[in-house]
Amino acid sequence: MFGGTGFGSTGFEADWFGLLGRELLRERRAALIAEACAWSVGLSDRPHHLRLRGRLVSTGSTMGDRAATGQALSGEEDGRIELGDASPGSFQDALNAVDADGTVFADRFDREVVEPFVHETCLLAADRARRTRPGQWAELLDDLGEDPVDAEPADVVRAGEWEEPLRLEAEHLVLAALGRTPLLEVESEGLPLSLVRAAEAATRAAAAPAPVQPESDEGLAGALFLALAAVREAGLPSPVPPADARALVAALLGQGLEPEEVGGVLPHLPLAPGTADRVAALLT
Numbered sequence: 001m002f003g004g005t006g007f008g009s010t011g012f013e014a015d016w017f018g019l020l021g022r023e024l025l026r027e028r029r030a031a032l033i034a035e036a037c038a039w040s041v042g043l044s045d046r047p048h049h050l051r052l053r054g055r056l057v058s059t060g061s062t063m064g065d066r067a068a069t070g071q072a073l074s075g076e077e078d079g080r081i082e083l084g085d086a087s088p089g090s091f092q093d094a095l096n097a098v099d100a101d102g103t104v105f106a107d108r109f110d111r112e113v114v115e116p117f118v119h120e121t122c123l124l125a126a127d128r129a130r131r132t133r134p135g136q137w138a139e140l141l142d143d144l145g146e147d148p149v150d151a152e153p154a155d156v157v158r159a160g161e162w163e164e165p166l167r168l169e170a171e172h173l174v175l176a177a178l179g180r181t182p183l184l185e186v187e188s189e190g191l192p193l194s195l196v197r198a199a200e201a202a203t204r205a206a207a208a209p210a211p212v213q214p215e216s217d218e219g220l221a222g223a224l225f226l227a228l229a230a231v232r233e234a235g236l237p238s239p240v241p242p243a244d245a246r247a248l249v250a251a252l253l254g255q256g257l258e259p260e261e262v263g264g265v266l267p268h269l270p271l272a273p274g275t276a277d278r279v280a281a282l283l284t
Contacts, residue, residue, distance in 0.1 A: 021125040037190025045238040050075040073097040092179035126153035227265040230255035239270040245278035
């Protein structure tokens with residue numbers, strides 16, 4: 001992404017909906033920026049990789065270490081050309097870097113933040129159009145060949161192809177607000193919402209299928225905050241390998257977490273395969 005033009009493929013008569021979506025996106029700009037900051041939490045703990053002469057290699061440092069010292073996070077052989085003028089250690093520079101499997105972080109950001117946010121915005125625009133512009137909404141459904149009685153907003157949005165140009169707009173808004181900001185500052189800003197998102201995910205997982213008493217968002221958020229601090233202060237590698245499971249348990253318990261709290265935060269910590277099972281065995 002991060003390039004392109006247009007507002008759908010249904011013609012000028014449907015441009016009003018594309019403009020409505022753009023208007024709503026700008027109204028939700030603060031929420032989009034907050035989600036971007038929350039998504040960035042944890043990037044600084046990831047091992048830093050570069051592609052040198054076609055081969056992906058680890059530099060032996062973390063993204064955060066390089067960002068803190070003003071070193072570039074992205075290389076010349078990977079990333080997107082349009083993101084290549086980023087300031088070293090900035091959020092834009094981090095987006096243009098690659099993870100351990102060679103995926104550009106900007107691709108993950110598109111998939112995990114921009115696409116769902118824009119889809120939700122388009123659905124909100126459809127709801128607003130249906131309530132405030134019933135005549136134009138009916139004409140739009142007719143133009144798209146949708147049944148005015150059974151039409152689902154998601155189907156209308158998909159048929160009109162409004163999401164793609166709105167994604168480009170969303171990306172530009174994020175870069176304008178955060179692109180030159182140091183990665184560590186963006187992470188710090190996003191930590192509170194990141195903890196809330198983690199708590200929400202844990203609550204959803206605990207809610208089905210059997211009725212259980214989920215831990216409160218505030219309780220899990222606090223435990224996760226302490227757990228992340230423990231991992232960071234203990235200097236453990238990220239992701240934590242099974243061989244360091246005992247050191248991880250000691251760090252978590254030393255931070256004041258109860259054994260049952262440790263089990264609740266494990267799914268949200270940067271752990272290598274097998275580490276969580278090893279920690280559970282040690283706790284029992």
